[in-house]
Amino acid sequence: MELAYHGHSGFSLSVGGKAYYKELFEPLMPGCRLVPFNDLPAIRAIASKRTAAILLEPVQGEGGIHVATDAYLQGLRTLCDELGIILIFDEIQTGFGRTGKIWFSEHSGVVPDIMCLAKSIGGGVCPNGAIVYRDTEQLAGYVNRNPFFHTSSGGGNDISCQVSSKVIDVLLERKLWENAEMMGTRLKEGLTRIMENNASIIKEIRGKGLMIGIEYTQEFMGVLMADCLSNSGIFAAYSGNAPQVMRFMLPLTVTETQVDEFLNRFKKAVSIQRLYLFFLLPLSKIPIVRKWLNEDDILIPVNVLLRKFGM
Amino acid sequence: MTTMPAYKAIQKGAMTKELISEARSLFSQGLVERLSAHGLDIVESHAKGAYLYDVDGNAYIDGYSGASTYNLGRKNTSAVEVLKQSARETDHGNFVLISEEKATLASRLADFISGDLSCSLFTVVRGEAMDAACKLARGYTGKTELISVDGGWYGETGFSMGLSDRGDKKQFGTLIPGQTIVEFNNIDAAQKSINHDTAAFILEPVQAENHCRKADEKYLRELKLLCEHFGTLLIFDETQTGFGRTGHKFAKDYYGVEPDILVFGEAVTAGVFPMTGLVFTPEVKTFFDAHPLIHLCTFGGHDVGCRVACHMLDQYDAKRPWEQTQKTGKRLMDDLRSLLQDKPEVLDSVSGMGLLVSMRFKDRDVAKDFCVAARNNGLFVVQGAVAKESVVLRPPLTITENEIDQLTDIVKIVMKKI
Numbered sequence: 001m002e003l004a005y006h007g008h009s010g011f012s013l014s015v016g017g018k019a020y021y022k023e024l025f026e027p028l029m030p031g032c033r034l035v036p037f038n039d040l041p042a043i044r045a046i047a048s049k050r051t052a053a054i055l056l057e058p059v060q061g062e063g064g065i066h067v068a069t070d071a072y073l074q075g076l077r078t079l080c081d082e083l084g085i086i087l088i089f090d091e092i093q094t095g096f097g098r099t100g101k102i103w104f105s106e107h108s109g110v111v112p113d114i115m116c117l118a119k120s121i122g123g124g125v126c127p128n129g130a131i132v133y134r135d136t137e138q139l140a141g142y143v144n145r146n147p148f149f150h151t152s153s154g155g156g157n158d159i160s161c162q163v164s165s166k167v168i169d170v171l172l173e174r175k176l177w178e179n180a181e182m183m184g185t186r187l188k189e190g191l192t193r194i195m196e197n198n199a200s201i202i203k204e205i206r207g208k209g210l211m212i213g214i215e216y217t218q219e220f221m222g223v224l225m226a227d228c229l230s231n232s233g234i235f236a237a238y239s240g241n242a243p244q245v246m247r248f249m250l251p252l253t254v255t256e257t258q259v260d261e262f263l264n265r266f267k268k269a270v271s272i273q274r275l276y277l278f279f280l281l282p283l284s285k286i287p288i289v290r291k292w293l294n295e296d297d298i299l300i301p302v303n304v305l306l307r308k309f310g311m
Numbered sequence: 312m313t314t315m316p317a318y319k320a321i322q323k324g325a326m327t328k329e330l331i332s333e334a335r336s337l338f339s340q341g342l343v344e345r346l347s348a349h350g351l352d353i354v355e356s357h358a359k360g361a362y363l364y365d366v367d368g369n370a371y372i373d374g375y376s377g378a379s380t381y382n383l384g385r386k387n388t389s390a391v392e393v394l395k396q397s398a399r400e401t402d403h404g405n406f407v408l409i410s411e412e413k414a415t416l417a418s419r420l421a422d423f424i425s426g427d428l429s430c431s432l433f434t435v436v437r438g439e440a441m442d443a444a445c446k447l448a449r450g451y452t453g454k455t456e457l458i459s460v461d462g463g464w465y466g467e468t469g470f471s472m473g474l475s476d477r478g479d480k481k482q483f484g485t486l487i488p489g490q491t492i493v494e495f496n497n498i499d500a501a502q503k504s505i506n507h508d509t510a511a512f513i514l515e516p517v518q519a520e521n522h523c524r525k526a527d528e529k530y531l532r533e534l535k536l537l538c539e540h541f542g543t544l545l546i547f548d549e550t551q552t553g554f555g556r557t558g559h560k561f562a563k564d565y566y567g568v569e570p571d572i573l574v575f576g577e578a579v580t581a582g583v584f585p586m587t588g589l590v591f592t593p594e595v596k597t598f599f600d601a602h603p604l605i606h607l608c609t610f611g612g613h614d615v616g617c618r619v620a621c622h623m624l625d626q627y628d629a630k631r632p633w634e635q636t637q638k639t640g641k642r643l644m645d646d647l648r649s650l651l652q653d654k655p656e657v658l659d660s661v662s663g664m665g666l667l668v669s670m671r672f673k674d675r676d677v678a679k680d681f682c683v684a685a686r687n688n689g690l691f692v693v694q695g696a697v698a699k700e701s702v703v704l705r706p707p708l709t710i711t712e713n714e715i716d717q718l719t720d721i722v723k724i725v726m727k728k729i
């Protein structure tokens with residue numbers, strides 16, 4: 001998918017959607033093609049019986065928190081069934097309760113053939129990653145005939161597996177996806193109220209559960225806001241593949257008080273941002289300046305300069 | 312000092328059978344069959360030093376060491392303590408941020424590894440480290456061609472698989488273009504293929520999975536000159552040869568040839584934490600100066616892992632296991648070579664370096680039978696991934712001379728059975 005992020009090793013990078021990560025390392029695998037996300041006709045136009053797999057993050061994380069619609073996922077499932085294509089969900093960010101269900105696929109009821117898991121599977125303690133696949137003749141049969149098709153020196157190491165088993169226990173015992181749903185809603189509502197008063201800065205709040213993205217009205221604002229937030233005591237990252245979007249992925253254990261505290265600090269950061277913009281917005285009307293501002297190399301020194309003025 | 316478990320033929324117990332039968336449905340029937348056929352149907356319960364114990368209490372010498380990971384012994388006591396302590400005090404950290412742990416490990420590695428390889432990047436699995444090395448080479452040189460040699464094995468990720476000598480890779484479609492494989496130890500072949508568009512020449516100084524075939528000293532020296540001439544980076548995969556395995560800190564130290572990038576494996580944490588990485592010269596690092604955050608890895612430079620690795624580097628420095636490995640390795644090699652006369656019809660040759668030793672049999676079936684008989688006599692060994700007619704012996708470097716003798720005694724018993 002365009003804007004997709006699956007990682008930086010050979011296969012993952014080849015299906016990645018950001019030129020910066022790929023350009024200097026090409027040629028990559030030639031059999032990978034990108035299509036716009038949530039656009040069923042676009043993928044229908046290029047999928048064929050020769051297509052091995054369709055791969056997507058059901059909520060694009062680095063791409064800027066784009067949530068796949070139910071209709072899109074259902075359409076993909078039908079397409080894959082028609083043409084014998086394997087449907088792969090990268091649930092590395094969405095999995096383990098993040099979006100208000102244990103797996104994102106539960107929202108739409110669409111079951112992928114292969115699901116990729118990592119990140120929170122390690123509970124923040126040990127690296128781990130896995131794929132799970134459907135018990136079909138095609139997939140299980142392949143693994144059965146080629147049990148060593150993918151061996152990994154550190155993959156599935158005993159310590160990480162013990163930790164990951166415990167992660168699953170805790171998730172189930174504490175039903176953390178329910179908290180993700182509730183706190184996600186509270187956070188989203190709070191942010192929406194802030195957006196309504198700051199339409200010149202915030203364009204959209206979107207996401208699912210505790211996977212929330214804020215889109216600013218201009219690309220350079222992501223970098224600036226990261227700075228304002230860090231001054232207000234919030235560590236936040238703008239999206240690698242979409243710098244105007246900032247992601248908030250609070251721990252699933254977050255409490256109401258913490259969400260409210262977060263919203264207070266966020267509000268404070270927005271007011272600092274307004275001051276910056278007092279200088280920058282008029283300037284950014286000039287196309288060449290706007291172009292500069294959208295480049296990290298230029299924005300970082302500008303930022304440092306603004307800070308000198310005590311902001 | 313722990314006492315060495317006495318030799319005992321293995322009784323396949325009920326627990327092992329039960330767990331293995333469960334694996335049929337959890338993983339695959341094929342996996343279970345393959346494991347049993349190759350003498351790998353062992354279910355570990357715990358491990359200590361050079362030994363592992365199965366769930367039924369049988370003891371085995373660990374002749375595999377997680378593919379050269381457990382250089383400082385299984386369940387290294389102080390590593391376990393540091394791991395526990397670190398997990399209490401910190402966690403994975405944040406992969407985009409700098410941390411004290413990452414910085415300390417980077418500077419410790421720069422001191423530990425001789426020469427100019429003072430910059431580092433941390434990854435999780437070996438293949439990914441090699442992928443990062445190939446990308447760095449392409450990025451730094453602005454060239455595309457990657458050349459490797461036959462008999463190599465680098466991992467399962469995109470770049471690594473294309474460079475590896477494995478028969479089944481075609482089934483995964485068209486891999487990374489611009490990768491060429493030339494004959495190992497043949498400088499003419501290297502000369503013919505290297506040109507001004509070659510980003511990197513990649514090889515293992517000792518091919519662990521290919522009957523532990525060693526690069527010739529002259530070959531590596533000439534290769535280095537060739538690379539310098541064409542502005543090509545020389546990449547060594549030392550995931551199996553590093554951290555004392557060959558009787559030297561790194562194989563590059565034995566050869567006296569400095570690569571531009573060196574890939575290292577989980578021996579950096581002595582196997583208690585999944586961590587791999589690469590080290591490279593400050594000159595090559597200029598690529599990352601200009602293009603920061605262009606290769607990311609969520610669990611790379613994990614703060615817990617970095618702390619464990621720093622501790623293990625202290626242990627390597629204190630114990631200098633490469634010194635003992637020269638002695639134990641020679642003892643093992645001499646003993647195994649003496650077997651060559653006994654059964655020349657099945658055992659064809661013994662080769663390797665330090666405690667990375669390989670026995671090559673008449674064919675892969677004999678090698679398989681060897682592993683099965685070894686398993687039944689308390690020795691866990693695995694066939695080479697490239698040369699399947701070979702069986703690699705790579706016990707922890709902490710193995711004592713007495714334990715080496717026990718290992719060779721088991722090999723002698725096994726040789727009578729095949």
Ligand SMILES: Cc1ncc(COP(=O)(O)O)c(C=O)c1O
Binds near residue numbers: 006091607
């Ligand atoms: C959706 C998704 N897939 C894959 C990855 C890559 O994971 P890793 O960094 O462990 O290679 C990431 C990491 O950010 C991700 O967000």
